[in-house]
Amino acid sequence: MRRATGAAADVLERAVPVVLAGWFIASVLAQHPDRSYDRIRKADKTGSGIAIPNWRFFAPNPSVEDQHFLYRLANEDKSEHTEWRDVYCISPRKMIHTFWFPGRRFEKAVFDVTSALFHSPGATTPRGEVSRKATRRLINEFVRHRITPEPGFPYFQVLLVRYSGYDHSEDPQYDMVFGYESVNP
Numbered sequence: 592m593r594r595a596t597g598a599a600a601d602v603l604e605r606a607v608p609v610v611l612a613g614w615f616i617a618s619v620l621a622q623h624p625d626r627s628y629d630r631i632r633k634a635d636k637t638g639s640g641i642a643i644p645n646w647r648f649f650a651p652n653p654s655v656e657d658q659h660f661l662y663r664l665a666n667e668d669k670s671e672h673t674e675w676r677d678v679y680c681i682s683p684r685k686m687i688h689t690f691w692f693p694g695r696r697f698e699k700a701v702f703d704v705t706s707a708l709f710h711s712p713g714a715t716t717p718r719g720e721v722s723r724k725a726t727r728r729l730i731n732e733f734v735r736h737r738i739t740p741e742p743g744f745p746y747f748q749v750l751l752v753r754y755s756g757y758d759h760s761e762d763p764q765y766d767m768v769f770g771y772e773s774v775n776p
Contacts, residue, residue: 618643621644656753659753659754660679660701660751661678662675662738664740665745669746672748675750701733704733708751731749734749738774740774745775750768751769753766
């Protein structure tokens with residue numbers, strides 16, 4: 592079968608991939624963290640961000656570190672301790688997690704609680720201190736429910752650690768050690 596408009600179809604076959612490639616490149620550049628690339632978005636004459644989207648809306652400052660809680664058990668006079676142990680492990684990612692990963696909600700909740708602990712507004716005010724105490728209590732209860740108790744160790748202590756996850760070239764940051772709590776309140 593012969594094409595109806597040979598020259599016009601040839602131009603169209605060449606122009607569409609070039610336009611789509613340009614649109615893709617403009618969309619990728621518009622996501623760059625350097626705000627000087629935002630001027631690319633001015634090419635979107637709709638003014639709605641439909642033609643050249645801004646996906647930074649969902650994560651303007653994405654997290655670059657994993658946050659973990661470790662715990663150790665202590666004896667009655669707190670002179671002997673067990674080694675530090677992970678409270679939970681972050682699930683290794685699989686391809687299916689791109690589409691379905693309900694377990695990620697748990698990790699996100701831990702991240703949010705930790706962020707609230709560090710960034711609670713007005714932490715120097717009485718209300719801010721109440722917020723920090725409530726957050727610490729929430730973390731202690733979270734850890735308490737995941738502890739494997741051992742005889743002779745009635746107390747536990749929590750340590751908050753941040754590290755870069757899979758990049759083992761960076762040292763972990765030990766941010767906060769909580770006070771001793773009873774394993775069985």
